[in-house]
Amino acid sequence: MARKNTKWADPVDLAKDLSGKVYIVTGANSGVGLETTRQLVKQGAHVVMACRRVEAGEAEAVSFADLHGSHEVIRCDLADLQSVRDFIDAFKSRHTRLDGLMCNAGAVIMGSEAKRTKDGLEMTMAASVHGHFLMTELLLDVLKASAPSRIGIVSSVVHANSPKKRYDLNFEDLNWETRKYSAFDAYGETKLAAVLYALELGKRLEGTGVTTASIHPGWARSNFGSGGGFFTHILMAIARPLTRSMSDSNWASAQTSLHVLLSDDAPNHSGAYFSQSSVLYRDRECRDGGWPMESPYPNARDLNKARRLVAHCAEAVGLTNETENNQGCPP
Numbered sequence: 001m002a003r004k005n006t007k008w009a010d011p012v013d014l015a016k017d018l019s020g021k022v023y024i025v026t027g028a029n030s031g032v033g034l035e036t037t038r039q040l041v042k043q044g045a046h047v048v049m050a051c052r053r054v055e056a057g058e059a060e061a062v063s064f065a066d067l068h069g070s071h072e073v074i075r076c077d078l079a080d081l082q083s084v085r086d087f088i089d090a091f092k093s094r095h096t097r098l099d100g101l102m103c104n105a106g107a108v109i110m111g112s113e114a115k116r117t118k119d120g121l122e123m124t125m126a127a128s129v130h131g132h133f134l135m136t137e138l139l140l141d142v143l144k145a146s147a148p149s150r151i152g153i154v155s156s157v158v159h160a161n162s163p164k165k166r167y168d169l170n171f172e173d174l175n176w177e178t179r180k181y182s183a184f185d186a187y188g189e190t191k192l193a194a195v196l197y198a199l200e201l202g203k204r205l206e207g208t209g210v211t212t213a214s215i216h217p218g219w220a221r222s223n224f225g226s227g228g229g230f231f232t233h234i235l236m237a238i239a240r241p242l243t244r245s246m247s248d249s250n251w252a253s254a255q256t257s258l259h260v261l262l263s264d265d266a267p268n269h270s271g272a273y274f275s276q277s278s279v280l281y282r283d284r285e286c287r288d289g290g291w292p293m294e295s296p297y298p299n300a301r302d303l304n305k306a307r308r309l310v311a312h313c314a315e316a317v318g319l320t321n322e323t324e325n326n327q328g329c330p331p
């Protein structure tokens with residue numbers, strides 16, 4: 001049963017014929033990404049499932065067999081910049097249009113020490129922020145050519161955390177080289193970065209027909225956190241029944257992403273933050289969510305900070321020299 005104040009996408013949007021349209025969903029084999037994908041395929045779209053485990057994507061996609069649209073799974077490990085580039089090459093060799101990109105994948109990488117990718121980036125930030133940044137920037141040409149088109153970036157209420165402890169982007173050490181590592185703080189920073197990237201990109205893309213949004217999906221009963229090992233599994237097994245009345249099905253948690261991709265109104269608010277209702281807001285006045293709503297955290301609305309983040313990401317992923325792909329991206 002759904003919570004009382006769950007926000008649901010307009011049935012008119014969920015009945016639109018998406019035949020001929022192409023979408024990319026990252027992390028499409030699980031939870032929120034899987035339900036988002038399933039609905040788009042149901043409406044006739046072709047969805048490219050960007051999954052780091054192709055076999056997991058293929059296994060889930062078996063359930064799409066009777067749906068109107070189509071899908072393909074292309075491998076993409078967002079924590080590996082070469083894998084993202086390989087994904088882009090594969091996508092562009094097969095497709096010339098892209099109607100929507102949903103940057104959905106994310107994870108908390110548990111542990112008391114920062115884990116590093118082979119590119120030397122902190123793993124949580126790399127998977128959620130750098131990988132999606134590189135993917136998005138390298139797809140802007142196709143998105144512009146396919147306009148009107150949309151980009152959704154999945155964040156979380158955690159981006160604002162609590163009024164007593166807000167996360168901020170520590171530009172002196174975004175890569176956790178000198179700070180004492182905290183997995184939850186790292187995750188919070190990635191979610192603040194998601195809101196800021198959508199804001200910056202929305203401004204940068206004004207007039208192109210490509211619009212952006214950041215998203216809080218809700219408290220999804222997904223596989224989120226399952227990578228945390230045996231202890232986390234036990235904790236989740238205990239917590240799940242206790243939190244059931246406050247949390248959301250994966251379908252309910254996909255509603256905000258679907259609204260962002262399909263509603264006629266979402267493009268009127270490019271760069272904004274869209275949120276499912278959620279008891280997880282520590283700023284209690286936000287608990288009803290909003291499509292869109294103002295983040296309670298002023299730093300999440302700071303365009304200068306957003307531009308600094310983009311400059312950092314461009315350098316970290318090696319995009320500063322690729323002028324054909326990052327036109328307008330600050331050095």
Ligand SMILES: NC(=O)c1ccc[n+]([C@@H]2O[C@H](COP(=O)([O-])OP(=O)(O)OC[C@H]3O[C@@H](n4cnc5c(N)ncnc54)[C@H](OP(=O)(O)O)[C@@H]3O)[C@@H](O)[C@H]2O)c1
Nearest residue numbers: 027030031032077078079105106127156219220222223224
């Ligand atoms: N669950 C919640 O309550 C909640 C609340 C707020 C925000 N969110 C956000 O919602 C989004 C979807 O999460 P979910 O709840 O649906 O969790 P989920 O079921 O764990 O799905 C996460 C997806 O991200 C993928 N992923 C993780 N690291 C990746 C990488 N390096 N490269 C490619 N894919 C990667 C996972 O792939 P594997 O299956 O291979 O691990 C999985 O497909 C995430 O961004 C999460 O932060 C979730």
